[in-house]
Structures are given as structure tokens and as C-alpha cells.
Amino acid sequence: MSQNQSNTPARAQQRLxxxxxxxxxxxxxxxxxxxxxxxxxxxxxxMLPVAIGLIVISIIFSALNPVFxxxxxxxxxxxxxxxxxxxxxxxxxxxxxxxxxxxxGSMSGLASAIIGVLxxxxxxxxAAAIVAALLVGVAVGLIYAALYNRLGMxxxxxxxxxxxxxxxxxxYILGPTGSINLPYxxxxxxxxxxxxxxxxxxxxxxxxxxxxxxxxxxxTRRQRQAANLSTQPVGALVIKAxxxxxxxxxxVFYLNLGRGVPWMFGLFVTLAVILNYALTRTKWGRSMxxxxxxxxxxxRSGINVRRIYLSAFVLCSTLATLGGILSAARLASxxxxxxxxxxxxxxxxxxxxxxxxxxxxxxxxxxxxLGIIVIxxxxxxxxxxxxxxxxxxxxxxxxxxxxxIVDSLARRSRVSHGRA
Amino acid sequence: MTRNIQTAPAKGELVLRxxxxxxxxxxxSALTDIELEVNAGEVVALVGDNGAGKSTLIKILAGVHQxxxxxxxxxxQAVAIENPRKALGLGIATxxxxxxLCENLDVVANLFLxxxxxPWQLDEVxxxxxxxxxxxxxxxxxxxxxVPIASLSGxxxxxxxxARSLLLEPKVIMLDEPTAALGVAQTAEVxxxxxxxxxxxxxxxxxSHNMEDVRAVADRIVVLRLGRNNGIFLPDAxxxxxxxxxxxxxxxxxxxxxxxxxxxxxxxxxxxA
Numbered sequence: 001m002s003q004n005q006s007n008t009p010a011r012a013q014q015r016l017x018x019x020x021x022x023x024x025x026x027x028x029x030x031x032x033x034x035x036x037x038x039x040x041x042x043x044x045x046x047m048l049p050v051a052i053g054l055i056v057i058s059i060i061f062s063a064l065n066p067v068f069x070x071x072x073x074x075x076x077x078x079x080x081x082x083x084x085x086x087x088x089x090x091x092x093x094x095x096x097x098x099x100x101x102x103x104x105g106s107m108s109g110l111a112s113a114i115i116g117v118l119x120x121x122x123x124x125x126x127a128a129a130i131v132a133a134l135l136v137g138v139a140v141g142l143i144y145a146a147l148y149n150r151l152g153m154x155x156x157x158x159x160x161x162x163x164x165x166x167x168x169x170x171x172y173i174l175g176p177t178g179s180i181n182l183p184y185x186x187x188x189x190x191x192x193x194x195x196x197x198x199x200x201x202x203x204x205x206x207x208x209x210x211x212x213x214x215x216x217x218x219x220t221r222r223q224r225q226a227a228n229l230s231t232q233p234v235g236a237l238v239i240k241a242x243x244x245x246x247x248x249x250x251x252v253f254y255l256n257l258g259r260g261v262p263w264m265f266g267l268f269v270t271l272a273v274i275l276n277y278a279l280t281r282t283k284w285g286r287s288m289x290x291x292x293x294x295x296x297x298x299x300r301s302g303i304n305v306r307r308i309y310l311s312a313f314v315l316c317s318t319l320a321t322l323g324g325i326l327s328a329a330r331l332a333s334x335x336x337x338x339x340x341x342x343x344x345x346x347x348x349x350x351x352x353x354x355x356x357x358x359x360x361x362x363x364x365x366x367x368x369x370l371g372i373i374v375i376x377x378x379x380x381x382x383x384x385x386x387x388x389x390x391x392x393x394x395x396x397x398x399x400x401x402x403x404x405i406v407d408s409l410a411r412r413s414r415v416s417h418g419r420a
Numbered sequence: 421m422t423r424n425i426q427t428a429p430a431k432g433e434l435v436l437r438x439x440x441x442x443x444x445x446x447x448x449s450a451l452t453d454i455e456l457e458v459n460a461g462e463v464v465a466l467v468g469d470n471g472a473g474k475s476t477l478i479k480i481l482a483g484v485h486q487x488x489x490x491x492x493x494x495x496x497q498a499v500a501i502e503n504p505r506k507a508l509g510l511g512i513a514t515x516x517x518x519x520x521l522c523e524n525l526d527v528v529a530n531l532f533l534x535x536x537x538x539p540w541q542l543d544e545v546x547x548x549x550x551x552x553x554x555x556x557x558x559x560x561x562x563x564x565x566x567v568p569i570a571s572l573s574g575x576x577x578x579x580x581x582x583a584r585s586l587l588l589e590p591k592v593i594m595l596d597e598p599t600a601a602l603g604v605a606q607t608a609e610v611x612x613x614x615x616x617x618x619x620x621x622x623x624x625x626x627x628s629h630n631m632e633d634v635r636a637v638a639d640r641i642v643v644l645r646l647g648r649n650n651g652i653f654l655p656d657a658x659x660x661x662x663x664x665x666x667x668x669x670x671x672x673x674x675x676x677x678x679x680x681x682x683x684x685x686x687x688x689x690x691x692x693a
Binding site for chain 2 (some may be wrong): 017019044206220224227228229254282283284287289290292293294296298299300301302303361362387388417
């Protein structure tokens, strides 16, 4: 042991975080690639299952029906993604804590009913109706948090009860008619069905992530160099940013061959970016992962655990409400069917397929974006094949089961490779 | 002694003094008239059998329990430690036996948990530099601070837990059974760590059932028995003395066992001869 401790001049030159001789140093671009393969092998799959899933799905469905990959079908797909995707963002918040909200479907249905009743039925301004619906979402989240924090009710049961109660409330306020049509000419319905970014705007937006990545990367690099810490190779950074930009630009170009990129999808991605920042770069996000990983440790470090649970439940219910409003806009109606069927499961499945663990402590806001694209692609592809909803449910259920199995196996592998 | 609490006490100076501390849980008196002094740059070992009141005493100092009677003086001033936050604020840090680390987070995140720098835009670089400086001061052997705690060994986790308690610049640090779950080499590493913490001028209170470890690092050994002080020993005290103070009798289970063994050996050697 002690012969390694000698302080040769070479050691003094070393980076602060590279001084341990046991550590393998990934310096170049190729080393980074090897590091990635290593991570995947040990069960740290990240976004890989999604990428593979998407490729498989595209190949199968486009072989069965070429319309699947037509630009306009993909535009429709993105419209559909936005509604359930927003709900899935909220699910991620509770999943990170190792909790669950099973009532997001009913919550979104209730929200769409509130919009229909207040806006069309009672003649409220649309903005007021939206705010009212969101406030109901906040209130429901507060109730779940109170049940969990004060009464120790498992979120599984509390939200299962909520599922039924909220569905009942939805049916109650819709009354005997059961369905309210929203005016087609209204801005809300146009937002949910028609409004598309201008070509130039969508292309400009597609460049932004790459630029931000390079800008942030260079700033971090400079800071780390100044602090004598190791840095990522510039090559890897540029390659990543370039690949991302090219992929996004190609996607935007292809979508613009059809109608273009929906504003509603833009809203969804913006929310995902905001949530990602909050989860990874703020104290709140750090506390979320800490509580999800080890609740008692988080409490002893002075984190207000109850407030963290409260924030997650409220965020989840509110985002479910927003998703319900968007789906009402998408369908131009508030009906008894809104939010029933597979909405609940799709929202949860999207988060899990995207790589957010059901066991808490792991996840990313972007898993909602990728996961919901997978889910909606399957559902869209099956619809194009004219399959009945019975078959669609069975297949979607199977896909969810596979996603959870992958999650469990990856978790087991991570534990045995010491990656938590 | 009217020194300012904020300034760090010089080495050998009294930082913590307990006078006549008693704690009753209903009819049970867990602690009775406990006296304890801890100087800066000194390791005090707290030993005693199960139920001797060691953990209760630690919890009183950590702000988990309130003493029924008695005074706590910290840096010469009488203080009341109402809650864990107050204890941390005064500069009394505790490393609990189960460490309380988040396995899914990396070392930096665990060190700064609850005390992150710039909460709205985490300053990862500054936190990482501070983490390395702290770990280097402790000569801790952690390969990377960007790996999750799950991939560290028991000794390394103990190191992270101790480093975390030092982050808020405490004056007294309490360790509850720091070597209980560790192997031989890891125990030695943690004992080294305790000595380095002591050399930084902190007062250290360590609870342990392992007499060997206690004697290896402690400057004084305080024995508790049934909630009362039962002697203060120097580390060169014999095992016999310590054990009889802990169990409260010269004739006890340990000595009987030793006698029996000795008798057995005598018999055997006698039989052979």
C-alpha cells in the first residue's frame, strides 16, 4: 500500500479527481465509448431500450403499413404524444420518490369535464376555466399529500381511491348529456388540433439544444480546468452536439414535409426541459432523488421530507390536469370517456419505458418524451392496422410488462455491479 | 471562561462539559448524574454494556432527546440543544451507526445533501472541489467522487459519512459504533481517520464495543454502567480493569470464562506432565 503513496512530481501535476491509481481514466473519445458499453453491461441502460424499441417499432409497422412513417402520420403522432406525455411528466415526479399516482387518468378526465362545463356550459372565459381546472388539480395533489404525510396512507391506495372518486366527479359534473363539444374555431381547440410552428422557427429551435450543449460544455470545461478537475474531451462534446443537431434537424425537416411541428408538442418538450433542469440542477431535484433513494437519510440531512412529497403529488396532479385540458383540446370535446381506458397506464408506462425506475431514486424528465413516443407509436401503428381496441390493449399491456421486466433486471444487475 | 463560541477552541481546551445530566423515561432513569468532559483534539471513548446509556447520552448531545436535569456547557457557555438542527448549528456533528447515506447519489451529492451550494443552480464544480479538499485532508482513499455510494466499500462509506459530518466545520464529532460492520483493513482506515480528525483539533466522542479499537485511538475511556459514571481510564488500563468497570464486578462472566480456560489449560498441561 505505502509504496504507492510517494509524492513524485508527476503525481502533483495530476488532476484533483484523477489522483487515485485504482481509477481507470477515460480520456479520449474512444474511451468514452467504452465507458458507455461498460455502463450498459452493468445494467445502467439509460435511454438505450427506448432507442432500440423505437427502431424495432418503426421497422415492423412501416413494413406492415407504409403510411406509418408518412410525415403527416408522424405529425399526428406528436399531437397525441403531447397530451399523455404531459401527464407522464407528473408521473415521473412521483416515481422518483418511489411513490405512484394511479388516478392521473381520472384527473385528466375531470379536468376536461371542468373545461367543458365551465367554458361551454357556463360561458366562462377559456382562460378562467383552465385556471379553475388547474386549481382543482393542485387541490387533489394537496389531498394526496395530506393523506400520505399526515395519515400515512400508501400512495398506491390513496390514488386508487382517487381514481374512482375523480371519475365519479367527472361523470357527476358532466350530467346526463355525458358529452360537451368544444367550439372548433376556438384558440384552445386550434392549439390542440391545427397550430403548427412555422418552418423557419422549427428549424431554428432544433439548433438550440446543440448550441446550449456546446456552450454549457465549454463553460463547465473552463470552470473545471480552473479548479484543476478532469474535463470531458472536446471531441466527444462536439460529436455529441453535432449528432444531436443533425438528428433534430432531420426530424424537423421530415415533419415539415408534412404539416410541421405542432406547437402543442413544443409545449410538452418545453415542460420536459424545465422539469429536467429542476430535477438535475436545483436543490429541490437533489432532495427528490435523495428522498427516493433513502428517506431516513434525507430526513437526517435536514431535508423537509414532507414538503418534498407534497411538491411531487401536487406537481403530478397539476400536470395530469394540464394533460386533460390538452386532450380535451385535441378531441374538441369533454366526454365521459375522457381519461378512461388506457390513459392511466400509458402515462405510467411511458415513464417506465423511458428509464424511470418504479423503485424510486432514478429517472429523468426526458424519459417521458421518449417513452410516450414509443407508446403512441405502438398505439398509432396498431390503429393503422385496423386492429380492434381489445388487441391494442393486450399488446400495450404486454409492452408495459416487458418494460417493467427490463427495469427489474437492470436494477438487479446494477446492484450486483455496485451502481445502485 | 467567557470566550466566543464562534472562534475555534485551541487544542486541549475544554469544548464540551456535561454536569449532572440525568434522563428519565417514565420510571426508568436511563442516565443519572452523568459527568463528561471533552477537550479539543482529544478522543474520548464511551464504553459500557448494552443498556448502559451510551446511546441515550449521544442522542441528548445530538438534540434528539432532552435531558431531564443537568447542564451542557459548550465552549464555556451553557446551552440547550432542542433539536438536531440546533446541535449542528452549535458544531456538534453525529455519525450514526447506519450512516444514513443515499446509495443512489454520488459522493458529492451525499456530502452536500441538504446544504447544497447555490440551490437554484447547483454549483457542481465548487462542490466537487470542496469534496476533494475535504477527502484529501482526511487522506481518504475514495477513487472517484462521481460514483454512487452503492459502489463503495463499507470503509469508504464510513469515510464519506465522517467527511459529511465535518463539512459544516463542527467542533465536536460523535461516532456511534464506527467500526462495528467493518473488516480488519477498513477498521484500521477508519481509526486512522479518527486520529486525523482529532489532529484537526476536534473533540471526538466514539462509542464502541471493541476494546481493542477503543484502546487504539482513545485518549480517555469513560465507562458507563446502568446509567452512571463508572470510572475514567487511560488507554493503558488493563482489559481486566475495563471489563470489571463495565460489568461492575471483578468476578464477572468474562473473568469466569478466562479462569475456566486457564483452568482447562492447567489441567491439560498437568495431565501431560
